[in-house]
Structures are given as structure tokens and as C-alpha cells.
Amino acid sequence: MLPEVQALLRLQDCDHAVTRLEGELAELPKRLDALQKETAAQAKTLATLEAKLKADESERRKLEGDVERHKSKIVKLKKQLNEAQNFTQTQALEHEITWAEQAIAKAEERELELLMEEEQLRADIGTAKGALLAMQKNFETERQQALTRHKAGLAEIATLNEQRKSSLATLTPQVTSIYERLRKKHKNGVVAVEVVNTQCQGCFMEIRLQLWQELRANQPFMTCENCGRVLYIHPTTGFDPQTGPAPVQ
Numbered sequence: 001m002l003p004e005v006q007a008l009l010r011l012q013d014c015d016h017a018v019t020r021l022e023g024e025l026a027e028l029p030k031r032l033d034a035l036q037k038e039t040a041a042q043a044k045t046l047a048t049l050e051a052k053l054k055a056d057e058s059e060r061r062k063l064e065g066d067v068e069r070h071k072s073k074i075v076k077l078k079k080q081l082n083e084a085q086n087f088t089q090t091q092a093l094e095h096e097i098t099w100a101e102q103a104i105a106k107a108e109e110r111e112l113e114l115l116m117e118e119e120q121l122r123a124d125i126g127t128a129k130g131a132l133l134a135m136q137k138n139f140e141t142e143r144q145q146a147l148t149r150h151k152a153g154l155a156e157i158a159t160l161n162e163q164r165k166s167s168l169a170t171l172t173p174q175v176t177s178i179y180e181r182l183r184k185k186h187k188n189g190v191v192a193v194e195v196v197n198t199q200c201q202g203c204f205m206e207i208r209l210q211l212w213q214e215l216r217a218n219q220p221f222m223t224c225e226n227c228g229r230v231l232y233i234h235p236t237t238g239f240d241p242q243t244g245p246a247p248v249q
């Protein structure tokens with residue numbers, strides 16, 4: 001294999017590794033954002049439950065006050081009833097006592113409903129608090145891991161960029177220019193490709209037999225006539241079934 005093609009493959013490997021690392025590092029803040037949103041949603045759920053509990057407790061305290069007032073009123077009404085002078089007064093007082101008793105029954109029924117609801121809410125709040133705590137802990141762990149990975153990733157990229165510079169230094173300006181042009185053209189960054197059984201592994205078109213023979217015999221710097229990628233034959237796998245394996249270089 002031509003030293004230039006070997007350098008191109010090293011360069012290509014470096015660029016692929018950098019692209020992969022950059023992609024991985026770009027995902028880190030996205031992952032943290034998603035976790036932060038989940039945690040915020042859980043905090044909101046907890047706040048809603050706590051607000052509902054507070055409202056229920058407040059409503060129940062008000063009902064307790066109402067019951068006490070109704071009871072005091074009944075005591076007064078019963079006293080007045082004992083001192084009633086006529087049937088009309090008696091009837092009116094009895095009607096008021098009945099109304100107050102009904103109001104007490106209604107309030108006590110609602111108090112019971114609220115008590116049961118509060119019990120459920122306290123259990124739900126306990127669960128929600130536990131989940132929120134776990135999420136906050138997990139977020140902090142992942143944040144620390146992301147910071148460590150980001151730092152390590154940047155160091156790996158810096159090393160790869162040094163390796164890239166070394167590989168570039170061994171290429172002629174023409175080959176460097178071909179590499180950069182092909183890299184822009186082929187978004188997956190595959191610039192140098194193997195020829196397997198006379199087929200370009202970049203575009204999967206058959207290369208002309210004459211070119212394949214030339215490539216196999218002399219290993220010149222050659223590009224695919226269809227996709228323009230730099231071609232090479234692997235010393236052991238790039239053979240034609242009809243002519244046998246290529247000589248090991």
C-alpha cells in the first residue's frame with residue numbers, strides 16, 4: 001500500500017474519531033438538560049400535591065370552625081326554644097335548629113372526605129419527595145460524570161489533532177487538497193476506500209478491470225471514476241476470485 005494512502009487512512013481514522021467524540025460530547029449537555037427537565041417536572045408534581053394538602057387542611061379547619069359555631073348556635077336556639085311564647089316562635093326556632101344540625105352533618109361528612117384525601121396526599125407526597133431526591137442525586141452524579149467525560153474527551157481530541165497534524169505533514173499538498181475536498185463531498189467522511197473483488201466499497205460500483213489490474217499490480221495513487229474516493233487494495237482480502245489473492249505487500 002502506498003505510504004500516502006496509509007497516511008490518508010490514518011488521517012481518516014483520526015477525523016472519524018474526532019467526529020465521533022465531538023458528537024458524544026455534544027450529547028452530554030442534552031442529556032443533562034433532559035434530566036433537569038424531568039427533575040423540574042417532579043418538583044412541580046410535588047409542589048402541586050403539597051398545595052392540594054395545604055388547601056384541604058385549610059378547608060377542614062374552616063369546617064371545624066363552622067361546626068363549632070353551629071353547635072353554639074344550637075345551644076342558644078334550644079335555650080330560646082324553652083322560653084318561646086307561641087307556636088310561631090317555636091316553629092321558627094325548631095326550623096333554625098334543624099337547619100344548623102343539617103349544616104353540621106354536611107360539614108362533618110366533608111371533613112371525613114378531606115381527612116381521607118389528606119391521608120392519601122401525605123402518602124403521595126412521601127413518594128414524590130423520595131423520587132425527587134433520587135432524581136436530584138442522579139442528576140448530580142451524571143453532571144459530575146459528564147464533566148469528567150468532557151474533560152477527557154477534549155484531551156482525546158487534542159491528541160487526535162496532534163496525530164492529524166503528523167499525518168498531514170506526510171502528505172503532498174495535492175493529496176491533502178484531494179482529501180479535504182472529498183471530506184466535504186462525502187458527509188460520512190469516508191475518503192479512502194478498499195476495493196474488494198473489483199468493487200469500490202465507497203459507492204459499490206465496479207471499477208474497470210484495467211484500472212483494477214493496475215491498482216493490484218502497481219498500487220498507484222488512484223481515485224474511483226464514479227465517486228472520486230481514493231482506492232486501495234487490502235494486501236490479503238482485496239482479491240478477485242478469478243485471479244486469486246493479491247500479493248501480500
Ligand SMILES: [Zn+2]
Nearest residue numbers: 200203224227
Ligand atoms: Zn466509488
